[in-house]
Amino acid sequence: MLRRAPVRLFSRDTLHGHTKQWLQRQSKDRWVARAHEQEYRSRSAYKLKQLDTKFSFLKKNGVISNDLGCFAGGWSQVALQRTGVGQGRGTGAVIGVDKVRMEPLGQHQFVLGDVTEPATLKQVQSPCAREARRRGAVRHGPQDVRAQDG
Numbered sequence: 001m002l003r004r005a006p007v008r009l010f011s012r013d014t015l016h017g018h019t020k021q022w023l024q025r026q027s028k029d030r031w032v033a034r035a036h037e038q039e040y041r042s043r044s045a046y047k048l049k050q051l052d053t054k055f056s057f058l059k060k061n062g063v064i065s066n067d068l069g070c071f072a073g074g075w076s077q078v079a080l081q082r083t084g085v086g087q088g089r090g091t092g093a094v095i096g097v098d099k100v101r102m103e104p105l106g107q108h109q110f111v112l113g114d115v116t117e118p119a120t121l122k123q124v125q126s127p128c129a130r131e132a133r134r135r136g137a138v139r140h141g142p143q144d145v146r147a148q149d150g
Ligand SMILES: C[S@@+](CC[C@H](N)C(=O)[O-])C[C@H]1O[C@@H](n2cnc3c(N)ncnc32)[C@H](O)[C@@H]1O
Pocket: 041, 042, 044, 045, 068, 069, 070, 071, 072, 073, 074, 075, 076, 097, 098, 099, 100, 113, 114, 115, 116, 149, 150
């Protein structure tokens, strides 16, 4: 039987500023365990799933979703799934930005930078505008969903 490699939430050489106590709590958390099983990069994925199930904002086709502060990538994974962009379906784009470099996700556009810096926002706006032009959405703002976690 094939065994999947476990999802690694953190690189080996850093705790990303978290304390050992935080990591111990994480190791006992059932949502963290579930995220590992289902190959989500963070337990936050379930928060976004629940919100989208209730409010249906990540519709397939034509959604440009911005995930501000996207590391470790759980929300971006859900956005990629629910918009269809991750499966190569739909016409949208999922763009994530964080000051921590994230391991790439298929079909995801990642911008490294601080969202409070105009230079970073410019970098985020340019793929949004490109996607909006591509789908002819000239009369609407360049992004449909802006998600910010934390
Ligand atoms: C709670 S985590 C996000 C978790 C993410 N939604 C997920 O599903 O994995 C918050 C993130 O926001 C990022 N962040 C906080 N302030 C930021 C800023 N000014 N610019 C860019 N990223 C920022 C942090 O680096 C951190 O990775």
